[in-house]
Every structure is written in C-alpha cells, then in structure tokens.
Amino acid sequence: MMRTISVLVENQPGVLSKVVGLFSRRGFNIDSLAVGTTEDKSISRITIVVNGDSYIIEQVEKQLNKLIPIIKVKTLEEGGYISRTLSLVKVSASAKTRPELMKLAELMGARIVDVSKNSLTLEFADTPERTEVFMSLVRPYGIKETVRTGAIAVESGHTVI
Amino acid sequence: MINGAQAMVECLKKEGVSVMFGYPGAVICPFYDAVYEDGSISHVLVRQEQNAGHEASGYARISGKVGVCVVTSGPGATNLITAIATAYLDSVPIVAITGQVRRDQLGKDVFQEVDITGSVEPFVKHSYLIKDANEIPRIFKEAFHIASTGRPGPVLIDVPMDVQLDELDNFEYPEKVNIIGYKPSTKGNPLQVKKALSVIEGAKKPVICIGGGIINAKACDELRAFAEKTGIPVVSTMMGLSAMPSNHDSFIGMIGMHGTPAANKAVSNADTVIIIGARVGDRAVKSPQAVFEGAKIVHIDVDPAEIGKNVKVFVPIVGDAKIILSEISDKCDYVCPDEWKEEVKEYKREYKRNLESRADIEGFVNPVKFLKALSDKMPEDSVVAADVGQNQIWTCNHFEVKEGRLLNSGGMGTMGYSVGAAIGAKLAKPDVPVVAICGDGSFQMQMMELATLVQHGIDVKIVIMRNKNLGMIREIQKNLYKSRHIASNLDGSPDFVALANAYGIPARSIGSNDEIEGAVNELLAAKGPYLLQCMVSSEQPSL
Ligand SMILES: Cc1ncc(C[n+]2csc(CCOP(=O)(O)OP(=O)(O)O)c2C)c(N)n1
Numbered sequence: 001m002m003r004t005i006s007v008l009v010e011n012q013p014g015v016l017s018k019v020v021g022l023f024s025r026r027g028f029n030i031d032s033l034a035v036g037t038t039e040d041k042s043i044s045r046i047t048i049v050v051n052g053d054s055y056i057i058e059q060v061e062k063q064l065n066k067l068i069p070i071i072k073v074k075t076l077e078e079g080g081y082i083s084r085t086l087s088l089v090k091v092s093a094s095a096k097t098r099p100e101l102m103k104l105a106e107l108m109g110a111r112i113v114d115v116s117k118n119s120l121t122l123e124f125a126d127t128p129e130r131t132e133v134f135m136s137l138v139r140p141y142g143i144k145e146t147v148r149t150g151a152i153a154v155e156s157g158h159t160v161i
Numbered sequence: 162m163i164n165g166a167q168a169m170v171e172c173l174k175k176e177g178v179s180v181m182f183g184y185p186g187a188v189i190c191p192f193y194d195a196v197y198e199d200g201s202i203s204h205v206l207v208r209q210e211q212n213a214g215h216e217a218s219g220y221a222r223i224s225g226k227v228g229v230c231v232v233t234s235g236p237g238a239t240n241l242i243t244a245i246a247t248a249y250l251d252s253v254p255i256v257a258i259t260g261q262v263r264r265d266q267l268g269k270d271v272f273q274e275v276d277i278t279g280s281v282e283p284f285v286k287h288s289y290l291i292k293d294a295n296e297i298p299r300i301f302k303e304a305f306h307i308a309s310t311g312r313p314g315p316v317l318i319d320v321p322m323d324v325q326l327d328e329l330d331n332f333e334y335p336e337k338v339n340i341i342g343y344k345p346s347t348k349g350n351p352l353q354v355k356k357a358l359s360v361i362e363g364a365k366k367p368v369i370c371i372g373g374g375i376i377n378a379k380a381c382d383e384l385r386a387f388a389e390k391t392g393i394p395v396v397s398t399m400m401g402l403s404a405m406p407s408n409h410d411s412f413i414g415m416i417g418m419h420g421t422p423a424a425n426k427a428v429s430n431a432d433t434v435i436i437i438g439a440r441v442g443d444r445a446v447k448s449p450q451a452v453f454e455g456a457k458i459v460h461i462d463v464d465p466a467e468i469g470k471n472v473k474v475f476v477p478i479v480g481d482a483k484i485i486l487s488e489i490s491d492k493c494d495y496v497c498p499d500e501w502k503e504e505v506k507e508y509k510r511e512y513k514r515n516l517e518s519r520a521d522i523e524g525f526v527n528p529v530k531f532l533k534a535l536s537d538k539m540p541e542d543s544v545v546a547a548d549v550g551q552n553q554i555w556t557c558n559h560f561e562v563k564e565g566r567l568l569n570s571g572g573m574g575t576m577g578y579s580v581g582a583a584i585g586a587k588l589a590k591p592d593v594p595v596v597a598i599c600g601d602g603s604f605q606m607q608m609m610e611l612a613t614l615v616q617h618g619i620d621v622k623i624v625i626m627r628n629k630n631l632g633m634i635r636e637i638q639k640n641l642y643k644s645r646h647i648a649s650n651l652d653g654s655p656d657f658v659a660l661a662n663a664y665g666i667p668a669r670s671i672g673s674n675d676e677i678e679g680a681v682n683e684l685l686a687a688k689g690p691y692l693l694q695c696m697v698s699s700e701q702p703s704l
Contacts, residue, residue: 009342010341013290017279018282021283058469062470065465067342068287
C-alpha cells in the first residue's frame, strides 16, 4: 500500500542522507521523495511516498523519529490530503499532431512551456493518479523525455503538521 | 581568548570528564596539546584505537557517566568503528572525538582523510562535523546530552585540525540544550500503565523478562522491589544480566539461544510476559511469534521503535523503566500464584541437577566449576567483563553475579571486547576487583592491551579459557558441518604465561579442577594485573 509521509527536519547538512540511508539500510521502499524549505528557512519538509504494510509504515515513522534532526513525522490520512507532482514531458510533435496535442493539453490543464520544430514540452502539475492518466494520453504521440518530481502533499482543511 | 582545542578541553571539564582513552595522530595534536596544558584530565594510551572505544564503554557502564575516547583522522577513526558499533548495539553512552583534516582540504581525499561521520552514520545516535570553532560549546553540550539521555548511545564529534586552532569569539558553555526534534519521553502513558496493571492482575503464569535497559535506567532496585513484592519469576537477556543477583530466589536465568533451558521454558510456558528494557533480539528469542504464542505481552521501553518491532505487543509503554516500574509496583497488589512459582523453580532445580550430573572431562579445567569458584571467592560488588564465544556463554550462565556487574558485548558479539571493557570499568570503580574472561582467540585480538595495563598501573585480572581453538566455531562445525574443521584451530599461538611475563605481569596456567581454588586465590591476592590461563577441553560444550 502506498502511503504519504510528511517529515519536518532541521535544515542542516547531511539530513537527507540520514533519511535516505535509513530507508535503504532497513529495506523500506521509497516510491518518491521531495525536499524543499518551508516558511521557516531553518526547517525543511520532506515528503516521502512509501510502499509498505502497516508494520512497515509504523517502523518508518518510529525510525525516522529517532534521527536527531527530525522534528516531526506524520503519515497522512488516506483521502485527507492534497498531493501534487510536477511533470515536464517532451513529446514528438509534427505539424499534423501539434494541434491535437495542444487540445489535449488544454483539456487536461497542462501548459505548453517549449515548442520546437518537431517537439512540444508540456508542464503538468496534478495528483499522481491524474498524472498517470495524462501520461497515457500523450504516450501515443511519442514521449522523448519525461522529468517528474516526487509528490508533495498538504493536509486538507485547516490541519497542519 | 581561547582556541578550539582549549575550548574542547573546557567543555569536557564542564561535563565532569576526568579520564579519557585514546591514541594521537597529527591532526588531533592541537587538542592533545591543550590537554597537556590544562593537566586536569588523565589520558589512557591504548595500543590500538578499537580498545579506546571499548574502554570508554566499560567506563561508561560502570560509572553511569558518559565515556570519552579520542583518536586521529583516517586510520585512527576507522580503527575505532568496531567499538562505536559495539556501543551502539548495546546502548552505551560514549562520546568519540576524532581529529579531521583541515576544512579547506575536506572532500579532496588528502592524506588520512576519511568521511568518518558518513561511515558511522548507521550506528551512531548522532554525529557532528564541526565547521566553526564557535560551535564547539553548543555541539559538545548537545553531544553529551544526546549520548546519555533517552536510549543511550554513541555520539561522534569530528573536529578539523584548523577548527582546533581557530580562536573563539568568546567561550560560554550553554546551560541547557535546545534540540527541537529530540525530547525523549520518560513518564509512561497513564492509560497504558493502567492497562498493564489489569493484565498483570489477571495473570496466572507471569514472567518478567529484563534487558540492559534496566541497568541503563538505573532501575535495578525498582526491579528487585517489584519482583519481591509480586513474586513473579524473572528471566534476563544477556544484556540484562546482573540487573538482579543471579542467586536471587526469583531469578531463573538467561533466555535465548545461549540461555538456560529453565529460563526458556519459563518464557514459553508463561501466559503473561512483562518485557522491560529489552528489544527481544533474535538471540534472545529466535521466533517470538511462536515462543509468545497465546501470551499477553506488556512491553516497557524508552525507545518507541523497539516496541512492536520484534514482538506483537498487547500493552506498549514508552518511557523510563525506573519511573514506570516504581509506578506499577506502587499500584500493584498482585501476588504470583504459588503453583506457578514452584513450577518455575523446579525448572531451575532440574537444570542445576542436570548440570551437576555431567562428568568432567579428564585432564582439563571444567569452566563451570571454575566460574562457580571465582564467583564464590570474589567480593560481591566485583565486575566481570566477558568476551565472545564459549567463554562468554559459560560466564553468563555460571558466574553468579551478586551486587556487582557483568559486562558483555551482547548486540555485536565483538571479540576483543573484554580487556578493554575491564580497563574502563576499573578506572570507573578503582576499589572493586575487575576480571576479564576471554578465550584464546579473543585474547589474541586484544593482547596488545597488556602494555596499557602496565603503563598505567591498571589492576585488571585476565582469565583465558584456553581450548586451542575458536571454540564456538569449532562447536558449530562439529554440530552442523559434520566436524569438517576449517580455520578454527589456533595452532601457532604463543605461551600466554611467558607473554604476560614479558610485560612483567605475573601469570599462571592450570590444567585440572584441583588447582582451581589455589589459582583463584592467587589471582585475587595479586597486586596489580595478573593473567590466569585455564586449559579447557575443546570438547567442552557451550551449554
Ligand atoms: C571480531 C569477531 N570476529 C569473529 C567473530 C565470530 N566468532 C564468534 S565466537 C568465535 C570464537 C571465539 O573463540 P575464542 O575467543 O577462542 O573463544 P571460545 O569460543 O573458544 O571460548 C568467533 C570467531 C566474532 N564474534 N567477532
């Protein structure tokens, strides 16, 4: 089962390697990982999507909590959060397919961020699930390159971690 | 104005450090020079860095304070790694200070540069690489705090040489630490404590299973009070040994792969197991699900990550064993049923009878008899450090600890642990006798420390159970590999009596049970270090 875990850490050198090292050492599977600063420059937020049963998720939480620079760990409630990944997709585009792709982008809410003679680069920011749908729609046109960030997530409503 | 090295010394003094264990090298020389100038901290020069770590660890365990060791960069630091991992797996509070190359050379693979903070990451509680001399006071304060609170463990501080030489703007040792992400819980959740009490009240066949956490939490008195009040039988993991006297009426013995059948039987027949300060590792309980089948488990530990990791728990309580035990004890009117108490005592008597009916192997010292004699003759508060192998299993099961302490490398099983641990213990408690017990294999991993004993006049006695083999490996080969003995024979080893004498240490060798009494007397009467070799049969089983 995929679970999304939000982690607040002190922004000091080596924190990310501690977190990543812990996952590989203990055999936890990371599906995706995203890091960035928060409102407070001294604190970073790591969003980790983990594949594991409830025993694994409990261990991930507890082991992360043992790392000294880690301030808070929270596994987000299923259905209780908004999650986004950002994708940049370079797709083959000919004079014939370009209009179709532009239509598709509009329909899906993707932005066209670069155009060349035989390609188009699309920017798509949405839930991991919608991203899969989007990818499957553009795939038939020929994807040259995909770059995708790990998911970031925030709880819905007024709760904060 | 003081420089980084002087600031480091000031920090150690603020932490009450009076002795440290180490080995110098060029990049830690500024620090050593500041120690020289200050003159108030004594230094034990080891003969190989691993021992500095074990000595700091033995010191920490017996003094209840943080042990300190110091080494240089590169090979000095990597030699220390085994001891750091050993301390980590046994939750021992040590602070390891490593010299490092200059800041501008970091990451350039210069002479004797290794990424030591990166190397030890999986088995330190925390580590620091100091980049600014002004950070020294805060970092030292935090390091000692982290090492000694919550679940204790090693903390490493890596200090580049130029940081040691830089001047600080001003030196002020912080009163308090403020680490937002580190606030270990001490008090147990009242709801869980209540639940635990009701589980205990309903028990027909309860057992208390203790681990090293009892000793770390300084909860031995509370444990004894609880066991005496309720009459619940007590078993122990290897690390919990000596938290309770082994001749105590309620104490059954060590559990696990190398434990006694009596203790293992008590656990598998129990309907309620109260685990305190033990992580239930694989050596203590091989397949917890099967062993604890149908039993209700109350698990008390300061490290939440240990609860539910190896065993499914009915009532988890996170917190300090001392506080929780005394609370449970206060609120508990439970008395263990007599039939169960009797049943368990009979397990113990049966084990004793079986042991005594076993024939001695002619022409050798029987380690079981030797250890019994040693524990009978040693003062009650003595400290014994066991090594690893058969010698350790014999010591754990047959040395009767009373008010003293038994030191073990339980988590790592690090051969070469005992003499270092004993040296540290002796410096922590100079008034009590300290004995290291090792095998002829493990002794040869640490025999360079004989010089340390002599140089610093440290009164540690060494007993070598000499079976001319890596006994435990030989036993595994015998039982599981059709006696195809390979790489377990120790031919080529020296005459240990002559070796000790070469260091000026008196020594003796015995080869029969008749000599045990005289030899133990001689060992205990010797002023200063002494080495006793007991010739043991390679056929002598571990259990
Ligand atoms: C550093 C290290 N290397 C290897 C081992 C594996 N090992 C465990 S017990 C043992 C044999 C120990 O032999 P000895 O010290 O002679 O003790 P004995 O078993 O004969 O009492 C070995 C090699 C270990 N525990 N530690």
